Amino acid sequence: MPELPETETIARDLDRAVAGAVVSGVTVTHADVLRETTPADLAVRLVAARIRRSWRRAKLIVLDLSTAEHLVVQPRFTGALLVDSGALALAERRYTALALHFVDGRTLHYRDIRRLGTVALMGPDRFATYTAGIGPEPLDPTFTADALRTVLSRSGQAVKKVLMNQRQVAGVGNIYATESLWRAGIDPSRSARRVAAAEAQALRRALIDVLSEAIEARGTSFRDYRDAHGERGSFGDHLAAYGRAGLPCPRCQSRLVGTHAVDGRMTVFCPRCQR
DNA sequence: AGGGGAACCCGTACGC
DNA sequence: TGCGTACGGGTTCCCC
Numbered sequence: 297m298p299e300l301p302e303t304e305t306i307a308r309d310l311d312r313a314v315a316g317a318v319v320s321g322v323t324v325t326h327a328d329v330l331r332e333t334t335p336a337d338l339a340v341r342l343v344a345a346r347i348r349r350s351w352r353r354a355k356l357i358v359l360d361l362s363t364a365e366h367l368v369v370q371p372r373f374t375g376a377l378l379v380d381s382g383a384l385a386l387a388e389r390r391y392t393a394l395a396l397h398f399v400d401g402r403t404l405h406y407r408d409i410r411r412l413g414t415v416a417l418m419g420p421d422r423f424a425t426y427t428a429g430i431g432p433e434p435l436d437p438t439f440t441a442d443a444l445r446t447v448l449s450r451s452g453q454a455v456k457k458v459l460m461n462q463r464q465v466a467g468v469g470n471i472y473a474t475e476s477l478w479r480a481g482i483d484p485s486r487s488a489r490r491v492a493a494a495e496a497q498a499l500r501r502a503l504i505d506v507l508s509e510a511i512e513a514r515g516t517s518f519r520d521y522r523d524a525h526g527e528r529g530s531f532g533d534h535l536a537a538y539g540r541a542g543l544p545c546p547r548c549q550s551r552l553v554g555t556h557a558v559d560g561r562m563t564v565f566c567p568r569c570q571r
Numbered sequence: 572a573g574g575g576g577a578a579c580c581c582g583t584a585c586g587c
Numbered sequence: 588t589g590c591g592t593a594c595g596g597g598t599t600c601c602c603c
Contacts, residue, residue: 297596328580355597373596374581410580412597453573462598469597560575561596 298371299355300434300467301510302529306377307357310404311350313379314359317398318346326393329375329408331416341365341417342396354430354466358423366423368416369406375413378405431464434503444503445496448488455491456484457559459503468503470561471516471538476502478537483570484563509534537564545569 298306319342324335333341346362357377359367369377374391378384380403394406394415406415418426431447432439447464448455458464459473468476477484479502482495491499510516515529516538532539536546541554545566554564 370598372579372598408580409582410596412580414579414598451573460597 297373297469297471298375298515299469299472300352300507301472301513301531302515303355303357303371303467304352304511305514305529306371307350307352310357310359310377310379314347314398314402314404315349316346317400317402317404319343319396320399321397323395323397324393325395326408326411329393329406329411329413329415331414332422333417338394338417342367352467353427353433354462355469364420366418366420368418368423368426370414370416371408372410372413374409374411376405376407378407379403380405430462431466433466434468434500434507439500439504441493441497441500444500445491445493448491448496451488453488454485454558455482455488455499456563458488460559460561465503467507470563471535472503472506472510474538474564475506475535478565478570479506481570483567484565485558486571537566540564 322335322339322342324330324338327335330338341363342361345365348360348362350357350359352358355370357369357371359369361367369375378388380389382401384405388407389405391407391409392405393408393411396404398404432443448458451458451464456473456477459468459476460470474484476499480495480499482491482499510529510531513529513531513534514527516531516535537552540552541564543552544550545552545568548566548569550566550568552564553567554562556562
């Protein structure tokens with residue numbers, strides 16, 4: 297389940313690997329991952345295009361093309377982008393849904409075991425509209441405490457749910473919402489608009505710190521996540537709350553509680569130091 | 572507006 | 588051993 301740090305890791309690795317590569321062909325083996333395009337249309341629009349760069353927006357990997365179009369990959373749970381220079385094992389290619397072949401002989405696989413992930417091809421206008429609907433990037437300088445407070449004040453929903461809503465804040469999912477709320481000492485179920493200014497400031501700090509540290513660690517490998525080299529991230533060793541229900545809170549030693557009460561998603565928090 | 576539920580998909584875990 | 592079924596998980600969409 298790649299969130300912001302995992303997606304950032306993939307996008308950076310991919311940028312090093314395939315920026316400048318020119319597409320020579322496209323193979324679609326599972327068309328159901330495609331959005332806003334078809335296999336035939338994809339081939340027409342991608343062949344001869346050069347990949348300008350690979351970057352991240354929210355939990356999306358965006359490949360900018362020389363045609364001014366954008367290939368937008370949303371890996372969801374099991375999606376992965378793997379660069380094959382000829383050494384990729386057959387088992388790794390088994391779940392390829394889409395492959396871009398490059399003039400230099402390499403292949404970029406979009407592999408997705410459960411195929412809930414998506415790949416869309418968007419023109420510049422469509423891409424602009426699409427990204428305009430996504431909330432601010434937490435690591436952007438414009439994501440100030442005031443900006444976060446404005447977002448939170450607009451909703452009476454649980455603060456954790458608001459953090460995870462991509463229209464409100466970009467790139468934050470269950471792991472990093474859980475961790476940042478633990479660090480900020482805020483109960484995940486508390487109404488967003490009841491988060492005070494000082495708390496919003498602490499929450500902003502916690503989000504930025506947690507996400508930055510996780511990028512440094514190349515992400516958290518829970519279940520299937522692997523980076524573009526097939527490697528795991530190491531931030532899992534630093535999680536204080538996520539996945540630790542029943543274990544002692546690292547801050548106050550109280551027993552961490554796991555609940556599905558917020559948005560039907562597993563939430564772990566410390567009932568003593570998160571209020 | 573906000574809440575609930577379904578759909579998307581298939582490996583994994585489990586029951587028999 | 589094998590077959591059948593429930594489950595999870597982020598996002599979107601639909602309905603109340």
